Amino acid sequence: MAEILVQDLHKTFQTKDGILEALKGVSLEIETGDIYGIIGMSGAGKSTLVRCMNYLEVPTQGKVVVQGKDLASLNGAQLRMQRQKMGMIFQHFNLLMQKNVLDNICFPLTIQGVKKSQARQRAMELLEVVGLSDKAQAYPAQLSGGQKQRVAIARALASNPSILLCDEATSALDPQTTYSILELLKDINRKLGLTIVIITHQMSVVREICNRVAIMQAGRVVEEGSVAQIFAHPQSDVGRELVSKDSPSEGDTRTLTQDRIQSGNRIRIVFSENSSFEPVIANLILTFKEPVNIMKANTKNVGGTAKGDMLLEFMPGSTQQEAMKDYLRQRGLELEEVSDHE
Amino acid sequence: MSEAVISMLWQGVQESLYMTIFATLFGYLLGLPMGVLLSVTDQGGLSPNRVVYRVLDVIANVVRSTPFLILLILIIPITKAIVGKSYGPTATIVPLVIAAAPFIARMVEGSLKEVDAGVIEAAQSMGATTFQIIWKVLLVEARTSLITGATIALGTILGYSAMAGAVGGGGLGDIAIQYGYYRYETDIMIVTVLLLILLFQVFQMAGNAIAGRLDKRK
Ligand SMILES: Nc1ncnc2c1ncn2[C@@H]1O[C@H](COP(=O)(O)OP(=O)(O)OP(=O)(O)O)[C@@H](O)[C@H]1O
Numbered sequence: 134m135a136e137i138l139v140q141d142l143h144k145t146f147q148t149k150d151g152i153l154e155a156l157k158g159v160s161l162e163i164e165t166g167d168i169y170g171i172i173g174m175s176g177a178g179k180s181t182l183v184r185c186m187n188y189l190e191v192p193t194q195g196k197v198v199v200q201g202k203d204l205a206s207l208n209g210a211q212l213r214m215q216r217q218k219m220g221m222i223f224q225h226f227n228l229l230m231q232k233n234v235l236d237n238i239c240f241p242l243t244i245q246g247v248k249k250s251q252a253r254q255r256a257m258e259l260l261e262v263v264g265l266s267d268k269a270q271a272y273p274a275q276l277s278g279g280q281k282q283r284v285a286i287a288r289a290l291a292s293n294p295s296i297l298l299c300d301e302a303t304s305a306l307d308p309q310t311t312y313s314i315l316e317l318l319k320d321i322n323r324k325l326g327l328t329i330v331i332i333t334h335q336m337s338v339v340r341e342i343c344n345r346v347a348i349m350q351a352g353r354v355v356e357e358g359s360v361a362q363i364f365a366h367p368q369s370d371v372g373r374e375l376v377s378k379d380s381p382s383e384g385d386t387r388t389l390t391q392d393r394i395q396s397g398n399r400i401r402i403v404f405s406e407n408s409s410f411e412p413v414i415a416n417l418i419l420t421f422k423e424p425v426n427i428m429k430a431n432t433k434n435v436g437g438t439a440k441g442d443m444l445l446e447f448m449p450g451s452t453q454q455e456a457m458k459d460y461l462r463q464r465g466l467e468l469e470e471v472s473d474h475e
Numbered sequence: 476m477s478e479a480v481i482s483m484l485w486q487g488v489q490e491s492l493y494m495t496i497f498a499t500l501f502g503y504l505l506g507l508p509m510g511v512l513l514s515v516t517d518q519g520g521l522s523p524n525r526v527v528y529r530v531l532d533v534i535a536n537v538v539r540s541t542p543f544l545i546l547l548i549l550i551i552p553i554t555k556a557i558v559g560k561s562y563g564p565t566a567t568i569v570p571l572v573i574a575a576a577p578f579i580a581r582m583v584e585g586s587l588k589e590v591d592a593g594v595i596e597a598a599q600s601m602g603a604t605t606f607q608i609i610w611k612v613l614l615v616e617a618r619t620s621l622i623t624g625a626t627i628a629l630g631t632i633l634g635y636s637a638m639a640g641a642v643g644g645g646g647l648g649d650i651a652i653q654y655g656y657y658r659y660e661t662d663i664m665i666v667t668v669l670l671l672i673l674l675f676q677v678f679q680m681a682g683n684a685i686a687g688r689l690d691k692r693k
C-alpha cells in the first residue's frame with residue numbers, strides 16, 4: 134500500500150479574472166520510505182499539490198489517500214489527528230517569532246495536550262538530532278536561515294510523524310546550507326524511516342536527496358520515475374530542460390548519479406592545490422584495469438585555487454584496494470577511510 | 476497657586492486616570508473578542524463568516540462615526556440604568572467604554588491581520604484547532620502590536636474623558652472647562668492641559684517600553 138496515494142486530483146481557484154485550474158488531474162503514488170521529489174517551474178502547482186496532501190487545501194475533485202485513509206472521509210477532529218502524523222516544513226520556516234526555540238518545538242505537543250515537562254524533554258532530544266542543543270533559549274530572530282530550518286524540522290518531527298512534507302524547504306538558503314539541510318533530511322529518512330515529500334524548483338535538490346521524482350508543468354505531472362532514470366533519459370521537454378540546466382557550477386556540491394544499493398569500500402580523497410584536476414582517477418583506472426565508482430565529487434574555489442574532495446567506492450570484493458590506495462597516496466592525495474555506508 | 480487649587484488638580488488627575496484606566500479595561504473586555512471575531516470571520520480569515528463579519532463591521536462603523544459627545548448624550552438612559560446617575564467620573568466610564576470598544580476592536584483586528592499567514596498555516600499543518608490558533612498563535616505573535624494598540628487606546632480614551640468634562644464628567648477636562656471657559660482663569664486651564672499632555676506622554680512611554688521589552692523579533 135502506498136504511503137500517499139493521489140488520484141486524479143483537480144484544484145480550481147476562483148479568482149477575480151475567472152477560474153484558475155491549479156491542478157488538472159494529478160496522480161501519484163508515494164511509497165513508504167521514499168524521498169519523493171516534486172519539481173517544476175513557478176506556478177506549476179507544486180505547493181497546491183503538497184497542500185492537498187494534508188488537506189490544507191481541499192481538492193475540487195479527486196482523492197488523497199494517506200496511509201490507507203481517504204482524507205475526504207475524515208471529520209475535522211480526525212483530520213487534525215491525521216495532520217499530527219504528517220510534519221510540514223516551509224520555505225520561510227514559519228516559526229513563532231515571539232517564542233524561543235524550545236517553545237517552538239514544544240508547540241505541536243502542547244496543542245496535543247502533552248504535559249509541559251514531557252514536551253520539553255522531547256524538544257531537547259530533537260534539538261540534539263538537528264544539532265542545535267545550545268540554542269534552546271534563543272529566539273528565531275537570533276538564528277541564521279539554516280538554523281531556523283533546523284528548528285522547523287525539529288518542530289515538524291516533535292509529534293513523531295511518519296511523513297514529512299517540505300515545500301521549498303531549502304529555497305531561501307545558500308548552497309552550503311542547503312546541502313547540510315538535505316543531509317539532515319536524508320539522515321532522518323534513514324534513521325526514522327520517514328517518508329519525505331520534497332517540493333523544489335532546483336534539480337540539484339532532487340539529485341542530492343530524492344529517489345523518485347515527479348516533474349510538474351501547468352497543473353499536470355508530465356513525467357515520473359526514479360531519479361537515476363530521469364537524469365539519464367528525461368522524456369519530457371521540461372524534464373530535459375531541468376536536467377540540462379542542472380550543470381554543476383563552481384562552489385556547487387555535487388553528487389554523481391549513483392546506485393544506492395551498491396556497496397563496496399569507500400574512501401574520501403582530498404586534492405591538494407597542485408594535483409587538483411590532474412586526471413589521476415582516470416590514470417588509476419587505466420593502471421589497475423578496474424573501475425571505481427565516483428560517489429560524490431566536490432570542488433570549491435577557495436581563495437582562487439581549486440580545492441576538492443571526492444568519494445570513491447571500490448568494486449565490491451576488489452582485491453586491489455590497498456595497491457590502489459598507495460597509488461593515490463603517491464600522487465600527493467590525502468586519503469580517508471569512510472566507514473559508514475549511505 | 477493655592478493649596479486648594481493644587482489639591483483640586485490632583486483630584487482631577489486621579490479622576491482622569493480612574494476613568495481612562497477602567498474605560499480601557501472594560502473597553503478591551505468588549506473590544507478584544509470583537510476584534511478577534513472580526514479578523515477571524517473576515518474573508519481569508521481562519522473561519523470566514525460573512526454574516527458575523529458584516530454585523531460586527533456595521534456596529535463598529537456606526538459607533539465610530541458617531542461623535543463622542545453626541546454618543547454620550549444619546550446613551551444617558553443606559554448610563555443611568557447602569558450607574559444610577561449620568562454625571563461624574565463613574566458615569567462617564569459607560570459612554571467611554573461604548574465609544575472605545577469598536578475602536579479597540581478595529582485595532583485588534585488590524586494587529587491580528589498582520590500575523591504572518593505562514594505561521595498560521597504551520598499551526599494548521601500541525602493539527603491546531605481554530606481556537607488554539609487564536610489563543611496560541613495570533614494573540615502571541617501580535618503581542619507587540621496589540622500593546623502598541625493599547626497605548627493608542629489609552630491616549631484616545633484619555634482625550635474622550637477630557638471631552639466628557641464639558642458635560643460634568645469630572646477629571647481634568649472638567650476643570651479645564653470650569654475654569655478656562657466659564658471663569659476665564661486661563662492659567663488653571665493651561666496647567667490642566669499640560670497635565671493631560673503629561674499623562675498622555677507617560678502612557679505612551681510606558682506602552683512603548685513594554686512593547687519593546689516583549690518583542691522578541693529583534
Ligand atoms: N489560494 C489561491 N487562490 C488563487 N489562486 C491560487 C491560490 N493558490 C495558488 N493559486 C494559483 O495556482 C497556481 C499554482 O500555484 P502553486 O503555488 O501551487 O505553484 P508552485 O508550483 O508552488 O509555484 P512556486 O514555485 O512559485 O511556489 C498559480 O497560478 C497560483 O497563482
Ligand SMILES: [Mg+2]
Binds near residue numbers: 179180181301
Ligand atoms: Mg510553491
